[in-house]
Amino acid sequence: MRQSNDLDLTELYKLVRQKRKVLIFIPVLCSVCVLIYVLTGCPPSYQSTAVLYLMPQVSDTGEVDYSSQQANTKLAANIVSLITQDAVLDPVVENSDLDTTDELRKILKAVNPEGTELIEITVVHKDPLEAKQLTQAVSESLISVMSDRIHLNNLMIISDPVISDDPVFPDYLQVLVYTIAFCLVADFLYLYILYFSQPERLRDAYDIRIYRYELTKQEEQYYLWSFLHQRYPRGCTCFLQQRID
Structure with missing residues (x-):
């Protein structure tokens, strides 16, 4: 079978x-x-990305202070988490078409490439020009807050916002x-x-169930009627007659 x-x-x-x-x-x-x-x-969305850099301290002889550079690497990772704070975003929202800082957070992304003093700020917006303006505004607001709040004056923009040529979404x-x-x-x-x-496969399924439970002929006919009637209410009488014959 x-x-x-x-x-x-x-x-x-x-x-x-x-x-x-x-x-x-x-x-x-x-x-x-x-x-x-x-x-x-x-609708297509475009992104604009700006790059900020934490300048290390330089001695009078022009040599880079490597201890300061290592400290800046750790500081850059902390600054990334500060970018989405209200102190940085509120001034940007006030001078834009956005209603709340949450709207800006949804389209804002900041990353610190591992082992570097770089901070990449990216804004995704349907209007490419608006994306560029928001990226520039967030970068300037971050520099201003860092300078006013913790007197950090070595954070600078080394790459102005650049708009993607093709939509990112x-x-x-x-x-x-x-x-x-x-x-x-x-x-x-x-x-x-x-x-x-297919009917023949349902027929096989029926035969397997009959074989498994070892029903009598009368029980088999009753079970066959119930089995077919559930799947083929119309025309099941003809199919049943062929089975019995």
């Missing part, structure tokens, strides 16, 4: 040929929906990969459901 969960590649190939139009239509439909959503519901390549993966999964699920819901 063939198990109902066995996969017959020949039958599967025939099923793919029979349903090839549907299998092609599903990816096309998904791709069109994703394309419409990306073009209409996801949405990532069209990533969207394409996700769409292809989703379409493949959708096709697989469609084939799986279609393959194992």
